[in-house]
Amino acid sequence: MRERQLRRRCRALLRELDVPAPFGPRELCRRLAQHRGRPIRLVPFAIEQPGPFGIWFATDAADVIVYQSQTTPAHQEHIILHEVGHIIAGHDGEPRLRTAYDSRPEWEAELIATILHEWAGRGDGLGEAAAQAADPNRQAALERIGHALSGGGGWS
CATH class of the missing domain: 1.10.10 (Arc Repressor Mutant, subunit A)
Structure with a gap:
């Protein structure tokens, strides 16, 4: 299935x-x-x-x-x-x-x-939109993690 x-x-x-x-x-x-x-x-x-x-x-x-x-x-x-x-x-x-x-x-x-x-x-x-609303810092944190994992300069 x-x-x-x-x-x-x-x-x-x-x-x-x-x-x-x-x-x-x-x-x-x-x-x-x-x-x-x-x-x-x-x-x-x-x-x-x-x-x-x-x-x-x-x-x-x-x-x-x-x-x-x-x-x-x-x-x-x-x-x-x-x-x-x-x-x-x-x-x-x-x-x-x-x-x-x-x-x-x-x-x-x-x-x-x-x-x-x-x-x-x-x-x-919650779904992505509700999760964003519940934690406004979430997107910024995800972007920092993505940036660090792609070799973009650490966890700043």
Whole structure:
């Protein structure tokens, strides 16, 4: 599935679920579970590192998302949203222990997690114009960074 299609599908589902922004991943999971007619169980677990941060698998009775308990709450939210991304994308629910986004399913799940994060009000989600208005120094800072990275004389 292409990025544009994934974005449309994800936003349509969020509208259908009537998820208000801002929202947390647990509320999203609750509404998605109701919509799908099967529970989503969130299980914090100290997953050994290096290794995956989260795993989603489907059982006959429920979807189970195991996520790293030994990380920050913000990272835990992102892990959960990534695993929810697999559910939304219609992946097969077989546990995969990948630690990189080098496959199509992992890329799709990460893109959906990003969309959900933005929709949830967890990212800046403002759009460029609103971000500019919220921080008038942002454009100047971006220009200085761009200038420095292009070899234009440092961070002055």
